[in-house]
Amino acid sequence: xxxxxxxxxxxxxxxxxxxxxxxxxxxxxxxxxxxxxxxxxxxxxxxxxxxxxxxxxxxxxxxxxxxxxxxxxxxxxxxxxxxxxxxxxxxxxxxxxxxxxxxxxxxxxxxxxxxxxxxxxxxxxxxxxxxxxxxxxxxxxxxxxxxxxxxxxxxxxxxxxxxxxxxxxxxxxxxxxxxxxxxxxxxxxxxxxxxxxxxxxxxxxxxxxxxxxxxxxxxxxxxxxxxxxxxxxxxxxxx
Amino acid sequence: xxxxxxxxxxxxxxxxxxxxxxxxxxxxxxxxxxxxxxxxxxxxxxxxxxxxxxxxxxxxxxxxxxxxxxxxxxxxxxxxxxxxxxxxxxxxxxxxxxxxxxxxxxxxxxxxxxxxxxxxxxxxxxxxxxxxxxxxxxxxxxxxxxxxxxxxxxxxxxxxxxxxxxxxxxxxxxxxxxxxxxxxxxxxxxxxxxxxxxxxxxxxxxxxxxxxxxxxxxxxxxxxxxxxxxxxxxxxxxx
Numbered sequence: 407x408x409x410x411x412x413x414x415x416x417x418x419x420x421x422x423x424x425x426x427x428x429x430x431x432x433x434x435x436x437x438x439x440x441x442x443x444x445x446x447x448x449x450x451x452x453x454x455x456x457x458x459x460x461x462x463x464x465x466x467x468x469x470x471x472x473x474x475x476x477x478x479x480x481x482x483x484x485x486x487x488x489x490x491x492x493x494x495x496x497x498x499x500x501x502x503x504x505x506x507x508x509x510x511x512x513x514x515x516x517x518x519x520x521x522x523x524x525x526x527x528x529x530x531x532x533x534x535x536x537x538x539x540x541x542x543x544x545x546x547x548x549x550x551x552x553x554x555x556x557x558x559x560x561x562x563x564x565x566x567x568x569x570x571x572x573x574x575x576x577x578x579x580x581x582x583x584x585x586x587x588x589x590x591x592x593x594x595x596x597x598x599x600x601x602x603x604x605x606x607x608x609x610x611x612x613x614x615x616x617x618x619x620x621x622x623x624x625x626x627x628x629x630x631x632x633x634x635x636x637x638x639x640x641x642x643x644x645x
Numbered sequence: 646x647x648x649x650x651x652x653x654x655x656x657x658x659x660x661x662x663x664x665x666x667x668x669x670x671x672x673x674x675x676x677x678x679x680x681x682x683x684x685x686x687x688x689x690x691x692x693x694x695x696x697x698x699x700x701x702x703x704x705x706x707x708x709x710x711x712x713x714x715x716x717x718x719x720x721x722x723x724x725x726x727x728x729x730x731x732x733x734x735x736x737x738x739x740x741x742x743x744x745x746x747x748x749x750x751x752x753x754x755x756x757x758x759x760x761x762x763x764x765x766x767x768x769x770x771x772x773x774x775x776x777x778x779x780x781x782x783x784x785x786x787x788x789x790x791x792x793x794x795x796x797x798x799x800x801x802x803x804x805x806x807x808x809x810x811x812x813x814x815x816x817x818x819x820x821x822x823x824x825x826x827x828x829x830x831x832x833x834x835x836x837x838x839x840x841x842x843x844x845x846x847x848x849x850x851x852x853x854x855x856x857x858x859x860x861x862x863x864x865x866x867x868x869x870x871x872x873x874x875x876x877x878x879x880x881x882x883x884x
């Protein structure tokens with residue numbers, strides 16, 4: 407989970423990076439809820455709120471590791487390349503899963519943001535979980551979250567379930583039919599439909615989507631996680 | 646022959662952040678060369694790459710030499726970027742390279758009029774106009790054909806230029822015009838082929854012209870063109 411989140415944050419920072427610095431196309435927030443309560447995990451050390459500009463995220467990782475990555479050499483072989491891997495999130499021991507608390511914190515966060523940016527691109531909230539909520543059913547909290555909006559639309563809530571069990575992930579379904587259990591159906595029900603530009607991005611990434619496809623992946627492995635997160639943070643106007 | 650043009654950064658960006666590049670050169674009375682390139686905003690040092698391409702338009706449009714010219718330009722781009730000290734995100738971003746469209750047109754005067762040869766990669770478009778009306782466009786003629794992932798020429802990696810280019814030859818009658826436009830304006834011209842060319846043609850083309858700047862800002866505000874770097878090179882042939 408930590409690695410996937412670090413890779414997502416890294417990819418977002420790189421996406422916004424230009425030669426002169428990082429452009430603040432986004433404000434980012436990370437709410438962790440692996441313990442007893444939800445808590446912000448970026449910027450909080452400086453006394454900031456949940457959301458901080460992406461440039462600040464880029465310039466303030468906990469550390470930057472040097473890792474080696476295998477890449478094709480273009481001649482049929484493989485070579486090792488040294489890359490920078492920034493770390494913002496450390497793995498934490500699994501505790502409860504207070505998802506309702508986290509969704510409520512997200513609602514307060516996006517509500518403040520839309521008041522300050524009434525015409526902005528609607529917030530996108532991505533809920534990444536490896537287990538069911540332990541502090542109640544998330545339906546009502548999700549409904550309240552998705553009701554917050556700007557003049558451009560309402561908050562999008564996407565849900566990503568990570569599993570270490572073997573099995574094919576279910577990605578972007580248009581209906582709950584065929585989902586394995588109540589937990590999967592619950593997450594599907596609270597997931598927003600993908601907007602058109604994300605449907606396009608998913609299609610270009612190899613996904614074949616039906617009309618009404620939702621931002622929901624169940625039983626995802628690490629590769630699916632990063633692909634999902636990339637699609638779910640695809641801006642509509644960053645060319 | 647009269648050549649003119651403008652290139653205006655997207656709203657909210659400085660002129661130095663404009664990633665379009667344009668050029669034109671007259672060869673006495675016998676012909677001219679026009680070129681535009683649209684750097685991909687999601688890549689870094691794209692402005693540098695776009696300018697390298699248009700500055701080499703003459704060499705890139707010589708039959709059989711494109712691949713060697715591209716390799717030399719890639720080496721130059723890598724050298725210039727590699728000489729800079731960059732933070733981790735800029736270093737990783739630059740590792741992915743820069744990408745851009747390329748559209749160039751050679752025009753040669755003949756007894757009857759003007760022959761033109763166009764070379765295109767990506768969605769920057771050429772328009773052939775007569776008496777203010779669009780007769781033809783290349784390589785795209787459908788405004789719905791613009792998407793978020795056109796084929797682009799990259800500053801890194803193999804790129805078989807000769808195999809990837811689209812070519813077109815045509816003939817201009819005396820008095821005809823040829824316009825090269827990057828995608829924001831190209832799409833607008835295809836969506837409003839009867840009205841937008843006339844609005845543009847009424848105003849002198851020049852980066853110093855506040856009138857063209859005002860028109861482009863109005864078109865963006867009215868959502869008739871996307872808010873993106875906007876460029877046009879215009880050839881008016883003698884009657």
